[in-house]
Amino acid sequence: MNNAEVIVIGAGIVGAACADALSERGLRVAVIEQDIAGGGATAAGMGHLVVMDDNAAELALSAYSLSLWKDLVGDRPQRHEYSGCGTIWVAADEEEMEAALVKAQTLCGHGLLCEVLTPAALYAREPQLRAGLAGGLLVRGDGLVYPPKTTRILLDRAMRRGAITKRAQVTAIEDHAVVLGDGTRHQAQHIVLAAGVRSSVLLPELPIQAKKGHLAITDRYPGFVKHQLVELGYIKSAHAASGDSVAFNLQPRPTGQILIGSSRQFDTIDPAVEPAMLQRMLRHAASFTPQLKELNVLRTWTGFRAATPDGLPLIGPSSARRGLWLATGHEGLGITTSLATAQLLAGQIQKEKTRIPYVPYLPGRFHG
Numbered sequence: 001m002n003n004a005e006v007i008v009i010g011a012g013i014v015g016a017a018c019a020d021a022l023s024e025r026g027l028r029v030a031v032i033e034q035d036i037a038g039g040g041a042t043a044a045g046m047g048h049l050v051v052m053d054d055n056a057a058e059l060a061l062s063a064y065s066l067s068l069w070k071d072l073v074g075d076r077p078q079r080h081e082y083s084g085c086g087t088i089w090v091a092a093d094e095e096e097m098e099a100a101l102v103k104a105q106t107l108c109g110h111g112l113l114c115e116v117l118t119p120a121a122l123y124a125r126e127p128q129l130r131a132g133l134a135g136g137l138l139v140r141g142d143g144l145v146y147p148p149k150t151t152r153i154l155l156d157r158a159m160r161r162g163a164i165t166k167r168a169q170v171t172a173i174e175d176h177a178v179v180l181g182d183g184t185r186h187q188a189q190h191i192v193l194a195a196g197v198r199s200s201v202l203l204p205e206l207p208i209q210a211k212k213g214h215l216a217i218t219d220r221y222p223g224f225v226k227h228q229l230v231e232l233g234y235i236k237s238a239h240a241a242s243g244d245s246v247a248f249n250l251q252p253r254p255t256g257q258i259l260i261g262s263s264r265q266f267d268t269i270d271p272a273v274e275p276a277m278l279q280r281m282l283r284h285a286a287s288f289t290p291q292l293k294e295l296n297v298l299r300t301w302t303g304f305r306a307a308t309p310d311g312l313p314l315i316g317p318s319s320a321r322r323g324l325w326l327a328t329g330h331e332g333l334g335i336t337t338s339l340a341t342a343q344l345l346a347g348q349i350q351k352e353k354t355r356i357p358y359v360p361y362l363p364g365r366f367h368g
């Protein structure tokens with residue numbers, strides 16, 4: 001621990017990806033995790049690998065990360081429980097169909113494979129969808145993984161290169177050092193804060209707000225749906241800066257189970273499942289796929305997204321302490337963007353040229 005060049009705080013998928021990328025560059029890495037690796041938001045999320053295009057920076061980061069996921073998964077998709085199911089963005093009405101066409105243009109312009117679906121083409125692919133929808137957009141390169149498993153794979157790879165992991169709670173960050181719960185102080189040239197939504201416990205000045213989400217998973221119904229189905233209205237819900245909202249988001253797990261999302265709530269840090277919110281989310285999902293009502297829900301849970309004011313993560317140096325780097329604030333897209341985050345962070349630490357510009361994600365954008 002004491003000869004580490006980099007200490008990574010947090011072994012969620014972002015911390016694990018950073019440990020992997022930094023150890024690949026020959027740095028001596030120590031990862032400190034207070035709980036179970038991959039057991040935070042990483043275990044709570046849907047694991048949807050999705051290109052998002054609300055702005056150019058989000059598109060660049062998610063598309064770059066998707067390409068890194070393809071390399072990581074390679075020819076062993078089952079290790080990550082990966083499925084290249086693609087996403088169908090479902091348009092409920094003509095206004096949303098317009099949004100689908102704009103999205104198609106943006107994604108195709110970025111070299112991504114997508115296909116505009118007429119209602120007939122939509123129902124041919126997904127017969128469970130309710131009648132009367134306006135069509136959709138199929139994004140072929142999207143997929144899904146089981147994030148805790150990938151987290152383990154990344155950490156193991158880092159450990160084979162000499163990285164170490166320690167189970168402890170970091171209670172304070174100092175210049176080039178961390179203090180642990182037992183009072184010991186550990187120094188390193190670089191400290192990487194990758195503690196997800198709890199990053200602001202260690203650094204209260206961070207512009208991070210918790211956004212609670214509910215999910216539900218059913219028993220096994222293989223083939224019920226074949227793609228990740230998301231309503232185009234999701235985008236409005238995902239970017240609301242206040243209030244509670246739900247959106248239709250259905251995922252076919254490789255096990256045959258159906259993972260049902262999603263909800264967003266601010267102003268609460270209570271992890272309890274809220275029956276009213278859960279019911280609202282499930283009703284909304286069933287309004288798109290009516291047969292969903294007949295399926296058995298096995299388990300429900302909640303998780304917290306670490307949201308920043310502009311929806312982009314914080315990747316880069318922090319002026320709060322010397323030697324401190326941030327890799328946090330990934331909101332609802334951190335499984336997707338974890339791998340690109342790690343490359344951008346490691347590239348900055350090692351002063352390398354990065355594949356995409358890192359400037360849009362620099363933490364300094366919030367305090368000059």
Ligand SMILES: Cc1cc2nc3c(=O)[nH]c(=O)nc-3n(C[C@H](O)[C@H](O)[C@H](O)COP(=O)(O)OP(=O)(O)OC[C@H]3O[C@@H](n4cnc5c(N)ncnc54)[C@H](O)[C@@H]3O)c2cc1C
Binds near residue numbers: 033040213304328336
């Ligand atoms: C309901 C929901 C659905 C989602 N769906 C998707 C999706 O489909 N696709 C997608 O791309 N993203 C999704 N996300 C977002 C994604 O899950 C997160 O962005 C991502 O997991 C963040 O990873 P992380 O490593 O930053 O955080 P975490 O996984 O929370 O990891 C942080 C780790 O730091 C540890 N830690 C915290 N404080 C300390 C401390 N003081 N000392 C030591 N260790 C500490 C924690 O124990 C934890 O293990 C979803 C999130 C939610 C909540």
